[in-house]
Amino acid sequence: MQFLRKYLDKIKLNFEQGGRLQAFRSVFEGFESFLFVPNTTSKTGVHIHDANDSKRTMSIVVIALMPCLLFGMYNVGYQHYLAVGQIADFFTTFLFGLTAVLPLIIVSYVVGLGIEFIVAQWKGEEIQEGFLVSGILIPLIVPVDTPLWMVAVATAFAVVFAKEVFGGTGFNIWNVALIARAFLFFAYPSKMSGETVFVRTEGSLWIEGGQAIDGFSGATPLGQIGAATQTVQIANTLGNPLSTWDMFLGLFPGSIGETSKLCILLGALILLVSGIANWRTMISVFVGGIATASIFNAVGTTPAMQVSPLEHILLGGFAFGAVFMATDPVTSCRTRNGKYIFGFLVGMFAILIRVLNPGYPEGMMLAILLMNSFAPLIDYLVVEGNVKRRLRRIKS
């Protein structure tokens, strides 16, 4: 890789202060540190450093999201061909999903990273890699039929108003990807829920679509529960019942990345083994969700209250949110005890909103955003505990 290093060193001058291309300095530095680990050495403080950096951390999260992304692509194709009544082989199915999902990813990255590059250049800072994760999360938590321009607007809104105005990565209060999702949800509600948005029946890029067959329903399982007036049998796109195993594997309509619990489990393993996501937060979300769902089961009168804890976890965005979004180190609680409380309340509110809110069947997004707002308060109380312990010491 010596020649590449030499080439970079040669063109580097152009990007320095006063160079011809100094307006693109942050962009150049971004790419340079993408190719080579920066070899700046420490000037003060410790002389040696751990090899871990935030680029590595974010990359591992992106890798952990890959199973969900790939499965999501396949599922988009699978639901499509099911809906239009065609039989397609694995490759065709995946290709359809790829053509449907890839544009979402590209739009999200181009818009988000574009803003990041501009802000970094404007502030004279290094590009931060936080958006690498947000940029892939956004396509994964939206319905496949979300118009690209909406994704662009939502991403821009989230990056500017949920992150950059607070000072960039590390200073944001709310999870950036969820703010994009919430923006879409409140600005364009008709495109975010209902029976048609989660399954694409039309064509995708050059691949032609088809006519939805009779009896087709693109309603998500949670949508079916929300709309039900009596105990429901959750069904798939064709109206056949959905078994627990099917729910685990994820071949049913939903936001792109959230349906397969198997893939989320894989991602969770990567995050937990690598130590990037905090197991305390993650487990607490599940505990909170299960506890709340169990209570509703015990007193339940409506179909939604009777959904079992297991189904709650397997359906909708609960598991995805618990693994990938509640564990966001910046926006969740930062103290150890705070993490337990934060996680538990996220799980609790997610189920609470799902069950008791008549308008919208999913609760994870709002639960996490709500708890993001309260995370500093929880941390404050935990820190106060430490302070009180110290004050008591003086008295004794």
Place this chain on the structure above:
Amino acid sequence: MLTLPPDFEIISSMTIKIKKGLDIKIAGKPQPIKGEVVSSAEYTVYPDDFAGFVSKVYVHQGDKIKAGSALLYDKNHPDLKITSPVSGEVVAVNRGEKRRLISIVVKSDEKNDTEKFDTATAETPEETKALLAQAGLFAFIRQRPYDIIANYNDTPRDIFITCFSSAPLASDTDFVIQGQEDDFQTGIDTLARLTNGNVYLGLSKNNKADCLLNVKNAVVTVFDGPHPAGNVGVQINKIKPVNKGETVWTTDFQSVVYIGRLINKGIADFTRLVALTGSEVKPNERRYYTCLPGVALGDFLKSRLTADTASLRIISGNVLTGKITGTDGSLHYCDNQITVIPEGTNTNEFFGWISPGLNKYSVANSFASRFLDIFRRKEYRFDARIKGGKRAMIMSEEWDKVFPMDILPEYILRAIIAFDIEKMENLGIYEVAPEDFALCEFVDTSKMELQQIVREGLDKLYKEMV
């Protein structure tokens, strides 16, 4: 000589286990072998080694001085001196911007004429302090809060002495203290006069030296655990934490020995065994050398390193808290370790963010080396690269894992950065020193310069409060 009240013998022992922390697997441990005596033509004294010392120069260029003669005095306490390690002639007083004093260089006459101090006059605590201050030894006693030179006029609640360094590649007290047992005990006895409380000795569970385990006039506490168990701040926090309004003094076993020498022999003798460590020192040369502080390192190191010095970083001290000294640099006054590691500026790692990382040391499990290390014994060759971009605080609880005090490192740092005095006090600012955050700085994925933040915060707070 000192006489002690008969009821002053407090001997007890307990063991405290330290769970949080990290022993970095770094190559270059010293062997317990004594090398030759190292000397040089010139000796350099850096006043910055003594945080909180407001230096005023006591000598002029051309002055002939003895070992133990004052070079500097403190502006606020003119009795407080920093003395010359050797006899000879003052050849340079180096100043930087705004005439800030950088160093004083003494050319050795190789006669080793020593200043004689009258130890018989040191009866009361005041007289003892005056003697230590005059001989330049009081400067080796620091205080918490603020981690600066102790206030001459204080009587500390207690005195804490760490008798081992748990820092990477640090020297072994049991080896170094051989032959200095009497001076050590005398030093402890002397310090015991200066406080109405106790002298607390922090030992490692590996310390076997009799003079440490069976020390008189001090309370022994044994610490069992990884670095920073040897940091005096951690020991204070575990034994008897500093509260607001209290002051304790801290020092290390090496300084206790100097004090003992002064009392026993009437001279200020800073001779010490210095461990030459680090991956870039030839394996056979990684041993203990006898020398004085300020000794020039260039000639001494030349034949002992594996590569040309241009590509190396020479550190006076350890890799976490030491100071960079170039080839023309000298051993700093308080250090008994020299570490040499590669600088690393010419290392270009391709796609480091995604490479498996078979040979990269990290405490994070995102590198394959973490899992390989279960099956292998590897010592890593660290270089000085920071290995990433500087970021805001992103990951949480990262620092807590290597910070064994009952203090929340992230929140106290936030308070320091915001300079919120009330919060800093509430969160324990009076208990910490920059060195306590060294491991946090090492593991930090955001590559923040935590020790500097803490140092500046403490200095600013001191100005505000005193």
